[in-house]
Amino acid sequence: MQRILLLIMLLPLLVARAQDSEGNDYYFGDSFHFHAVETDARMMVRNETVMETADKYIWHILDNLDNSIKLPGKGLDIRPNSPIILGIKLHPKLKNYFSANVQNISKTYHSYLIPDSSDATIIAMGINKNNLQDFVYRVVENDSIELIPWSPIPALSMKYGAKVPFAAIGTFNYPEKLIMVEVRHKKQVGIREGYLIDWRKNKKPVLEQITASGIGAYGFLNLLDPKLNKHYMLSNTGRRDAPLAMQFEKDSLQGMELTFANHETTPYSINLIRTIDNKRDTIGLEWWTQENRYFVPKEYFNSVGDYELLIHKCGHLSKYTDADILRIAYHIVPPRSVRSQSFWIVLIVIIGIVAFLFFFMRFSARRRLKKVEQQRQTASLQIRNIQAQLNPHFMFNAINSIQNLIQQNDPEATNYYLSKFSSLTRASLENVEKQMNVLSQEIQLLDDYLKMEQLRFGMHYQIKNKLMVHSDLVEIPTFLLQPLVENAVKHGIATKGDEGLIVVSFEQQEQSLLLSVEDNGMGFTESSPTSKSGYGLRLTRERLLLLAQLYPEHDFRMQISSQPGNTKITISISNWINHA
Template identity: 50%
Template sequence: MKRYLQALWLLLCALSSTAQNSMGEDYYWGNNFHFEAVNTDQRMMVRQPASYACGDSALYRIFDSFDNSTFLPGKSLNIVPKSSIMLGIKLHPKLKNYFSAEVQNFSKKYNSYLIPDSSDATLVAMGINESNIHDYRYRVVENDSIERVKWSPIPKLEQKYGAKKPYGAIGTFNYPGKQILVEVAHKDKLHIRDGYIMDWRQRYRPELKQIIVHGTSKYGYYNLRYDSLNNGFASKFDPATGVPLDWKFPKDSVTEFSLEFNNHETTPYSIYLIKTIAGKTDTTRIEWWLQETKYSVAEEHLAQVGKYELIIQQTGKFGKFPDAEMLRIPYEVLEPKVLEKKYALNKILPYVFGTLVILGLGFFLYRSQTRRRIRKLEDQKQRVAVQLKGIQVQLNPHFMFNAINSIQNLIQKHQVDDANHYLNRFASLTRAALEFAEQEMISLSDEIKLLDDYLQMEQLRYGFHYEIENAIVAHPDLIEIPTMMLQPFVENAIKHGIADLYEKGKISVRFANNQGNLCIEIKDNGKGFNMNELDSAAGYGMRLSKERIVLLNKAYPENSFALKISSDGNGTSVQIQVDNWIQ
């Protein structure tokens, strides 16, 4: 009977040690000491950290918590103290919502506690006794900068709180408005150490350092605070918090943005999103426990036109804390911009005339440069014809029919998200192809975006895997290549290489700089083909691309365009090298 009561006590200790209510409800410290340990959850057999509580009138029972000789349903297995020091902490019994976040300290993690009521914190070391007290030292560090107590001997041994033997009394601490680290370590074996971080600072609003936006811009990302970089999306900022007050941007112009905070390692954050779309308002929790200084808001929270507001607060239920302790970041996603078509004739004529003059000058310069690079007018006509054929290959009715048919199949299978994703990629690819149709060159970043859209779209149909690797140090916006030069080779790799492999198929596209030479390789793990039958095995788009390579060599005699295709039973490799292309 005594053995059973002891086991029941162990279970109650474990159940009462929860330091954070996962539902965000109020919780209190109680008349307890807390000790950190490691155990195995017998349901999943997972090794994990845990906190054990012991009444402050029966401190000796903490040793019973680590007695693994008693088994009880629901009790964890193989429970051991986090360290042989057995450091424990006692806070005010009525302290509410104190959290217990772990803070990394080299190879160790120390638990931290919020003590906004300025009450005491008492630390004991049950693993320190008369036989080893001279082997240990302790120190006190204030605000991670000032060593209030340098490494010193353990102050004393005492026997209080119902303890049956003397233990190391580290001390009682109270530092209102400050953050304190108390660390205990073996003087010769520093890996034997433990500590607690106690934060007596008042609760405060999360502090925003900056917002980094990824999307349409010269460099691909920018600090929202700078008007010269943010495309006019925001012009007013709260001087106290740095939060944008009028942040609005068209759909698809922002792919994601990152919130960067000041350090808050002892205060985890919860993040909620309030969104109003088509007149319907909804609140969603998108992060419960954030200790990192950076959080990325994904594209899924930017994809629909509407009004949004991010709420960042200390971890807990939404609205649990007063507004003064919450950070609100509003933003609005607008419809994509549509050009105004109606203008007064007398207002538009000067612009038309100016545009014609600029176009005339531009045409003259273009013609002069073309004459120096292209020796025969016939070559120019052939290049334009091949370009038009290339566009036709990408946007021919057969391709569009297959795309629309795939969308219909996805909708019939009730895969609405996949259908929307496929349609968005197809629309993006179509717009880009039309936009770049008359451009001889586009940036490498635009080419990569076109390939990614096309591969994602085809991936929904065939299920293959792919990767695009850019190993060039220079920014891809600064490098130009012929418009849609690679897409026919990728299309050929899919249709004639891996279409029948489905999930086992793989395509890789790699860009590299070899001493100023632009090197591109497209590989697949398809069945390959006989090199002697290359012309018949290749698709129409690839044959057009080979013709285009020949014309490019004529148009740019100072840059050699080389195409090498190899294939065997393990797949096909297409290598393109352009000499002296990268400055």
């Protein structure tokens, strides 16, 4: 009863398959693999099966092969591949080892891949002390070199929890080699069993030939022949590699056959990625094939589009890198007559579109340039008009100052002020048509003006030039600061006498120019009558808006900060130093 319960617990291991059909990672585990044939109790058909037996209870394989023991899920009439009952054990952590069938004359031997170069242990549970002398074994490399000739079975063993001795064939490790371990009866040659164990690490399939069916003089063509296939092969990387790209006319092929180098221990998966009408999809053509030839049928050559065959070791495509995948790309194009007709139609349409776009863009560009030029002329006239408005405003204030000095009977100051007024008037007349003036001349004009107002009000002033370039190399809009300086005098420090102070500054922040006028007057707010009626402020704002139209690559801004005892107006012009 205990033995039956233990067999029920171990049954999932005994019937587990050696590979995951969904391509997920799987491990060999702490067990031995034995191969047998059973009848599926549901469908009543004979199938191969792989039985896994824990390496601590190796004797259970004999109970599992005993058809007198009935267990749930157990197949009917289970028979080992041979009376030898050959089993194999690999490293427990070996992943994705595959178990493919390889035909050896009348027998099928199972193969295992060992990519990590670990050991393989082989035992024979059907060989015991009573028949040990009837069997021999050998080891062959690459089906050509006999490493160990037919020799007596090395020893019997009681390892792995065995209850009776069994044959220990040996533990093998041949990195980068393929070997066959074969055990047979000395007299009954039909009683034999073996394993192919592959330690080779090469994964990428090797293409030997591509045969196109339906083209060429005889209906077939070797597409890897560089002398004969230039019409179909667009480029090639070498005779034993895949073409980078091939091209066929729609419905010109009956199919295409791929021939691979021998891969008896490594099953391949074959997928096709196709793009038709900008729709891309992936088709699984083969999940598991050990054949050296694969035929791509006609249905994958009758739709115009781009195609790429991907051949790799069995498993999901996502598990492999480009170094592991053989890619064969080809393009299906319309028949030549259709392509020729379509070519001329497309060419005419393209020429027509290009001509239309050329003339449309030319007309639009001329219209846009004319509009921009009109805007520039309008802005320029408006700026000149503002400058013309500034000059009489300044002259009106200057004449009032001269009149005050005459009334004070101060001829010396009057003469000095008249000379300064004459200089300013001449400069104003000379610059009325100029949009720009060098900074050094603007500073001189401001200095002359402030000297005249200093004689009138007795205030103090400072002009600070903090630019890193010479003032003769920088231009600014003519009379840009003069109305702001007038406002500072008239509305700021006119009543403060010699306590009044005006500071005019020219600064540089990277490539931007900062112009500021600061006074210690009574200040004002944006809602005050002074702010609304300030003639110079209004004209300066209008002028900055027009300058922004003339020079859209620069940003013109004016910032006002005012409180009792300190009023500062700053004009910033971005990237102006480069412009200058």
